[in-house]
Amino acid sequence: MWFLTKQFAVRRYFTHCLSALIDLVCGTKRWRTSEFVLASLVFVQTHSLQDLQQPAVSSKVYVQRDYSSGTICKFQTKFPSELESRLDKQQFDETIQTLNNLYAEAEKLGGKSYLEGCLACVTAYTIFLCMETHYEKVLKKIARYIKDQNEKIYAPRGLLLTDPIERGLRVVEVTIFEDRSIGSGR
Amino acid sequence: MPNSAGKRFKPTKYIPVSTAATLLVGSTTLFFVFTCPWLTKVISPAVPLYNGLVFLFVLANFSMATFMDPGIYPRADEDEDKDDDFRAPLYKNVEIKGIQVRMKWCATCHFYRPPRCSHCSVCDNCVEDFDHHCPWVNNCIGRRNYRYFFLFLLSLSVHMVGVFSFGLIFVLHHKEKLGGLHTIVTLVVMGIAGLFFIPVMGLTGFHMVLVARGRTTNEQVTGKFRGGVNPFTKGCCGNVEYVLCSPLAPRYVLDPRTKPHIKIQAPFIRPDLSDKQITIKVSDNGIHSTIINSKVNSSQSPLHSPKLPCRRAALHVSHFPIVMSDDRKNSAILEEGVRGHDYRSEPNLDLPEYANAPLHRTFQSSPHQLDSDPVNSRSLSLKQGPRRPGKGQLQALPPQTVASTPYKGVFSPNTHSNRNGSLSYDSLLNPSISPASANECIAHRGVPSMGFHSPYLPTKMCHIRETEVHRQQIAQTYSPVMPPRGVGRQSPHFRDREPSPVRYDNLSQTIMASIQERKEMEEREKRQMLHGRSHTHIYAQDSGMFDGGYGLPNNACFSDGPRGPGSRGPTPPAYGGSRDNLIGVGLVSYGQRTPVLRHAGSTLGRAPRTSSTSLHTDHSSTNSSQSRAPGHEGPYRSPAHQPHSPAVARSPSYSHQKLSYISAHERTDSPRLGGPREAMKVNGQMDCHLNTQGVPLSPGRHNNVKKVTGVGGTTYEISV
Numbered sequence: 001m002w003f004l005t006k007q008f009a010v011r012r013y014f015t016h017c018l019s020a021l022i023d024l025v026c027g028t029k030r031w032r033t034s035e036f037v038l039a040s041l042v043f044v045q046t047h048s049l050q051d052l053q054q055p056a057v058s059s060k061v062y063v064q065r066d067y068s069s070g071t072i073c074k075f076q077t078k079f080p081s082e083l084e085s086r087l088d089k090q091q092f093d094e095t096i097q098t099l100n101n102l103y104a105e106a107e108k109l110g111g112k113s114y115l116e117g118c119l120a121c122v123t124a125y126t127i128f129l130c131m132e133t134h135y136e137k138v139l140k141k142i143a144r145y146i147k148d149q150n151e152k153i154y155a156p157r158g159l160l161l162t163d164p165i166e167r168g169l170r171v172v173e174v175t176i177f178e179d180r181s182i183g184s185g186r
Numbered sequence: 187m188p189n190s191a192g193k194r195f196k197p198t199k200y201i202p203v204s205t206a207a208t209l210l211v212g213s214t215t216l217f218f219v220f221t222c223p224w225l226t227k228v229i230s231p232a233v234p235l236y237n238g239l240v241f242l243f244v245l246a247n248f249s250m251a252t253f254m255d256p257g258i259y260p261r262a263d264e265d266e267d268k269d270d271d272f273r274a275p276l277y278k279n280v281e282i283k284g285i286q287v288r289m290k291w292c293a294t295c296h297f298y299r300p301p302r303c304s305h306c307s308v309c310d311n312c313v314e315d316f317d318h319h320c321p322w323v324n325n326c327i328g329r330r331n332y333r334y335f336f337l338f339l340l341s342l343s344v345h346m347v348g349v350f351s352f353g354l355i356f357v358l359h360h361k362e363k364l365g366g367l368h369t370i371v372t373l374v375v376m377g378i379a380g381l382f383f384i385p386v387m388g389l390t391g392f393h394m395v396l397v398a399r400g401r402t403t404n405e406q407v408t409g410k411f412r413g414g415v416n417p418f419t420k421g422c423c424g425n426v427e428y429v430l431c432s433p434l435a436p437r438y439v440l441d442p443r444t445k446p447h448i449k450i451q452a453p454f455i456r457p458d459l460s461d462k463q464i465t466i467k468v469s470d471n472g473i474h475s476t477i478i479n480s481k482v483n484s485s486q487s488p489l490h491s492p493k494l495p496c497r498r499a500a501l502h503v504s505h506f507p508i509v510m511s512d513d514r515k516n517s518a519i520l521e522e523g524v525r526g527h528d529y530r531s532e533p534n535l536d537l538p539e540y541a542n543a544p545l546h547r548t549f550q551s552s553p554h555q556l557d558s559d560p561v562n563s564r565s566l567s568l569k570q571g572p573r574r575p576g577k578g579q580l581q582a583l584p585p586q587t588v589a590s591t592p593y594k595g596v597f598s599p600n601t602h603s604n605r606n607g608s609l610s611y612d613s614l615l616n617p618s619i620s621p622a623s624a625n626e627c628i629a630h631r632g633v634p635s636m637g638f639h640s641p642y643l644p645t646k647m648c649h650i651r652e653t654e655v656h657r658q659q660i661a662q663t664y665s666p667v668m669p670p671r672g673v674g675r676q677s678p679h680f681r682d683r684e685p686s687p688v689r690y691d692n693l694s695q696t697i698m699a700s701i702q703e704r705k706e707m708e709e710r711e712k713r714q715m716l717h718g719r720s721h722t723h724i725y726a727q728d729s730g731m732f733d734g735g736y737g738l739p740n741n742a743c744f745s746d747g748p749r750g751p752g753s754r755g756p757t758p759p760a761y762g763g764s765r766d767n768l769i770g771v772g773l774v775s776y777g778q779r780t781p782v783l784r785h786a787g788s789t790l791g792r793a794p795r796t797s798s799t800s801l802h803t804d805h806s807s808t809n810s811s812q813s814r815a816p817g818h819e820g821p822y823r824s825p826a827h828q829p830h831s832p833a834v835a836r837s838p839s840y841s842h843q844k845l846s847y848i849s850a851h852e853r854t855d856s857p858r859l860g861g862p863r864e865a866m867k868v869n870g871q872m873d874c875h876l877n878t879q880g881v882p883l884s885p886g887r888h889n890n891v892k893k894v895t896g897v898g899g900t901t902y903e904i905s906v
Contacts, residue, residue, distance in 0.1 A: 055450060060265045067280045067287070067301055070418060071315070088457045106433065113433040120434075124246035125334075133434045150448045158454035168259040168314075168438035170297060171266065179454050 055158065055177040063096065063172040073103035073169050082176060086157050095149055095161070099142065099172070106138035139165055199308070203252065203324035210248065210342075213378050214241050217349050220371040221356045228359070233352060240345045247338035248323065255437050256328030257314035259303065262296040274298075285417040302418065304404050314435070318403040327403075330435045336397060337430075339390040346386060350379040400425035 061082045066074045077096045079089045112134050120127050146163050154161055154174075162173035214237075222234040278289045278298050289298040292305050295312045299305065304316035306326045315329035327335045353376040360369045396406060400419035405411060420428055 062266055065300065067282050070282055071301055086454070086456065109427060109432055114431050116433065117431050121243075121337075124242055125250055128434075133436075135433045135436050139436055147446050147448070155448050155450045156455045158450060160448060160450060165436060165438065166260075166440065167262070167266070169436075170259070170262075170300060173263075173266070177450050177454075 055180055058176045058178040061174040061176065063174065065170060066100075072107055074100045075164070075172050080174070083159070083174065086159055086176065087154075091153055095153070096172070098145065099164075102138060102142045102145065103169075106135045106142075199321070199324060202321040206322040207248075209378060209382075210244065213375050214345070214349065216371050217353065217375050220368045221353055221375070224356060224359075224368070225352055229355075237345070237348055237352070240341060240348060244338060244341040244345050247334045247341055250334035251320070251327065251331050251338050252323040252325050254325075254331040254334060255439060256316075256326040256332075257330045257435060258309070258326075258328075258439050259295060259297070259300075259312040259314060260439050261294075264296075266297065282417040285415055287417060302402060302405070314438075315402060316404050318407075330437070332402075333429055333432075336393055339386065339393055343387055343390045346379045346383055350376055350383065353379070397426055397429045398422050400428075 059082065061080045063075050063078075063080065066076045068074075075096050077093055077100075079092055083092060116134055142165075143163055146161050150161050158177040158179050160175040160177070162175065164170070164172050167173060218234065218237070222237065225233045274291055276291050278291070279286050280289055280301065281287070282301060287301045289301065291297075292299050292312050294305060294310065297312075299312055300314065302315045303312050305312045306316065306319050308319045309326050311326070313326045313328035315332065317327040317332050317335070319326045320335065323335070323338075325331070353372045356372045357364075357369060357376065360366065360372075363369055364373075393403075396403060399422075400416055401411065405416075419425060
């Protein structure tokens with residue numbers, strides 16, 4: 001709170017100084033708008049400084065793929081020990097299970113995938129230029145789900161899930177952020 | 187990015203694809219121009235239509251096979267491979283439908299290649315479901331484009347057959363005009379088609395077999411499933427269906443896109459850790475550190491020095507008071523921890539350095555204070571650490587660090603201590619937690635007790651490593667016995683205790699074993715008390731070695747093993763190395779002790795011991811024989827059983843100082859220590875065992891022998 005106040009005060013001070021300087025340089029009141037510009041710039045600057053106050057990354061946990069059923073995309077539901085103090089096992093399980101189900105749905109050999117294949121063949125695969133494949137649609141769904149989970153469950157606990165597609169569907173990366181509130185180096 | 191930076195433009199690699207494209211397009215064009223008009227006229231317009239469609243299909247599949255991403259894996263992030271790169275084994279086994287499949291570490295891409303993935307040297311990428319690198323399309327054939335490649339082969343075969351047959355028809359009808367342009371061109375086209383007919387048809391047939399069997403070219407050529415079972419097959423129909431009808435796999439090499447910015451701001455919600463929180467911290471000290479530290483970022487690296495493990499272990503000790511309820515035992519433990527540190531520093535013992543007296547006094551004054559004061563005291567004791575050289579040394583940590591119990595920080599040293607086997611002796615020498623308290627802790631949460639032990643165990647291990655270097659026998663005897671016991675008994679026991687926040691299946695075998703042993707020792711002690719044997723002096727030194735080899739090395743070894751894969755996958759070779767050393771040591775010591783123990787045991791009339799117990803007794807016997815015997819042997823074999831004295835460390839000065847320290851300590855604590863001494867165990871297990879061995883300890887303890895439990899549950903009896 002104090003920090004924020006300080007920043008505002010700093011911002012105002014900067015704005016005031018800069019606007020005064022510009023007035024001095026330009027010598028007219030027309031440049032009052034510059035004050036607003038400067039204020040916004042300083043605001044942006046201080047705002048970006050605030051962004052830098054995001055907690056530092058403490059460590060990363062990687063949830064590996066579960067290959068017991070073959071090469072289908074499935075992640076291990078084993079609860080990493082590093083998350084024990086941050087997250088309930090049940091929540092983590094639920095997240096991973098949902099992800100597994102979504103990936104299973106993406107890779108399902110069914111009517112939709114047949115149709116898509118035939119259509120692609122018939123159109124000499126030009127259909128891929130305009131249409132999204134079934135897998136891509138589900139991937140978007142997964143990205144939305146992960147974003148939702150991050151916002152609701154993981155970010156408040158100082159964790160961040162990374163979409164496995166960014167890692168080639170090999171791992172689910174869970175970033176653990178430093179918990180400065182308790183002053184520990186976690 | 188999939189390709190390595192600095193890729194040069196090599197024209198030679200485009201020759202096959204250019205040739206193939208030229209031949210394909212050129213020949214077909216010639217066919218359409220010179221042969222088809224007559225065919226259209228004579229046979230039907232459907233001929234060029236059919237050929238046109240087939241040719242279009244061939245071109246489309248050819249283009250897809252050439253330009254489509256085959257399923258390239260992007261390089262792994264630095265953070266992901268941090269632990270794997272230096273300590274990871276080359277292969278990692280994974281079970282797929284009951285069949286063991288080996289995953290190889292890719293040094294270029296920095297991850298373990300998923301099953302069926304292979305690294306293409308031409309493209310310099312790992313490709314999913316790697317089939318082969320096809321020079322004719324200048325691309326890898328992998329999961330995403332195998333279907334198009336297969337269809338390309340099929341359609342090309344069909345096209346070649348069609349072109350050849352229609353050309354033949356043309357030529358047969360123009361036999362008299364063989365010199366004509368059209369005929370010559372048709373003959374040339376037929377020649378090309380005929381020339382490439384055999385290779386293309388051969389390849390097509392080969393891939394038809396592969397598809398039916400559910401194998402890739404790579405697997406077929408390298409003979410992976412020769413004589414074995416293919417875990418990836420789904421049956422003939424299933425495989426065909428999978429190749430032709432599966433959804434198009436996604437690209438992994440994505441354009442960098444703006445990720446949704448998610449604000450992460452402390453304070454963070456924590457799961458309900460009412461009494462778990464502290465527990466976790468404590469237990470994590472020794473248990474989770476291995477797992478956690480393996481993933482810890484470089485920020486933790488400073489702690490990875492050999493000294494740190496012990497230091498962290500010391501920290502853990504300080505945590506105990508926080509966890510444990512206020513009671514004498516805890517205070518005793520605290521004291522032990524403090525003393526332990528002092529003793530540990532001892533192979534380089536510098537008593538004055540430790541200022542044991544003041545520390546001691548601190549503890550004395552507030553034995554029941556489990557708040558920050560003991561912690562601070564402990565911190566003070568910890569500060570003795572830096573002066574100690576070598577591994578297994580405790581280093582002073584700022585009190586606040588201790589108090590705040592940095593989760594990971596605390597663990598990392600333990601991890602390392604476990605892994606590197608650098609143990610601290612201190613806990614061995616100090617009175618251990620009372621068995622009752624230990625049991626209580628275990629019953630209560632399990633974790634706390636484990637945590638309680640953990641700092642000691644790693645410490646001990648640190649020390650053991652040191653002692654192992656110098657003297658090996660004792661520690662060795664114990665290791666073989668410890669692990670099976672620990673494993674067998676600890677895991678199910680602890681698993682039953684779920685849902686504690688600490689996952690016992692992740693806990694090191696060491697800790698589990700030590701806890702188990704502690705319990706056993708308590709039982710034995712009780713039994714022995716009934717027998718009323720005279721006390722046996724067991725020197726701390728031996729116990730230290732004993733403990734280290736007994737519980738810690740084994741546990742360390744085993745803990746590393748099972749935990750490694752569980753937590754991370756690759757079992758770091760470092761673990762293996764340290765583990766092997768420890769096991770070796772443990773084994774030797776084990777062997778030595780067993781006969782001695784048995785003998786002693788029978789003499790003492792103790793209850794039958796488990797193998798671990800005998801190890802302990804053997805160990806203690808061996809230790810005793812090696813350490814200077816205070817002299818009070820009683821019915822026990824004097825050489826075999828030596829009183830545990832905290833000062834019994836190999837170095838006479840060490841033991842002497844320890845002894846004096848302990849004596850002093852005990853004097854002050856005698857009323858307190860006498861009672862809970864049986865129960866007090868530093869590591870729990872060791873203490874129990876040692877106590878068991880020294881059945882006489884209990885009765886005689888109060889009279890003229892002080893029982894001090896050291897790290898790892900080793901109990902030493904010091905004659906006062």
